Amino acid sequence: MKVCKVDGCEGKHRAKGYCNKHYKKFDKYGDPLAVGERPKPPERFCSVDGCEGKHAAFGYCESHYYYLREYGDPLAKDKKVVKICKVNGCEGKYFSKDYCRKHYRKYHGEPCKVDGCENKQISKGYCNNHYKRFRKYGDPLGKAGKRPEKGCKVDGCEGKYHSKGYCINHYREYKKDRADFCKAGGCKNKQEAKGYCSSHYRRFMLYGDPLGNAEKSPERLCKADGCNKKHYGKGYCYFHYTHWVLQGRPIQLKPILLKPPGPRAATFCKIEGCNKKAEGLELCKRHYSKYRKYGDPEFVKKRESKYQFKECITEGCIDNAAIKGYCKKHYDEQYRRARQDRDPLDIKRD
Secondary structure, rough: OEEEOOOOOOOOOEEEEEEEEHHHHHHHHOOOOOOOOOOOOOOOOOOOOOOOEOOOEEOOHHEEEEEHHHHHOOOOOOOOOOOOOOOOOOOOEEEEOOHHHHHHHHHOOOOOOOOOEEEEEOOOOOOOOHHHHHHHOOOOOOOOOOOOOOOOOOOOOEEEOOOOOOHHHHHHHHHHHHHOEEEOOOOOEEEEOOOOOOHHHHHHHHHHOOOOOOOOOOOOOOOOOOOOOOOOEEOOOOOHHHHHHOOOOOOOOOOOOOOOOOOOOEEEEEOOOOEEEOOOOOEHHHHHHHHHHHHHOOOOOOOOOOOOOOOOOOOOOEEEOOOOOOHHHHHOOOOOEEEEEEEEHHHHOO
């Protein structure tokens, strides 16, 4: 395994012969054994005399570098140098590509192809002004007036232009000449489906013959052996088609449970005295739920109180105890007897 080249360090090599720790110091301070912060470089200023702006590029501050880039002289601002057009004798203000606005339009790109016009081409070889006239009147030198309507290019036809240089009638003929025709004999209509036009295609679908008369095609029957029923799908009648879908064969292999024809006779609950409609096991909904829950359709659940009452301790009394083991009636009797047996002085003290 390659290790760090610093003496006494056995760390795994990372880059430039150093381990991760020494490489970070080398990258930050320039010395793999350096301790402390990296010394900051001295701050640079603009090289123009008397300017204390911070250095930006090429020895100049941001302001002087701008004038150097635009005018070729970092002191152009003090000299009040104004950039002008490079055409000899032109003192126009700089616009773009070292030209003023006028000469930029004139020399930047090919000139307009109209004789005597030196403006720049915009579209179809014309400048902006001549191209607008060409679009509006059909002539780059034309004056106010509507553009002449474009007519059909067929000789002697005065129809209005529609497409491809033709009026709408000649354009339809042009489309027919280019399209494939119906393969039915003597038909020049365009093909719609299966090589026939729309009218012959309907006859082909109804009667099996594109030239056939109003005679219905023979009715399709089931292709299963011995079956003369009407065709439904995949060459089979409805009965054989369902077997083909469910079992993969038109012949029945497994018994299929079908609903009996006609309405089913209603049955009633078998519990005596119940006239409700039966739902399961010849029981109505209420008795069937009791049978499912308790095992007995006539089960009656006894109500059990959450409170347990004690009976009165007086012999022969069945009432619930209310106070001190007595029911309310016997407790009142015992209270009266005890009050009568007590001393009247004690009663007054109470």
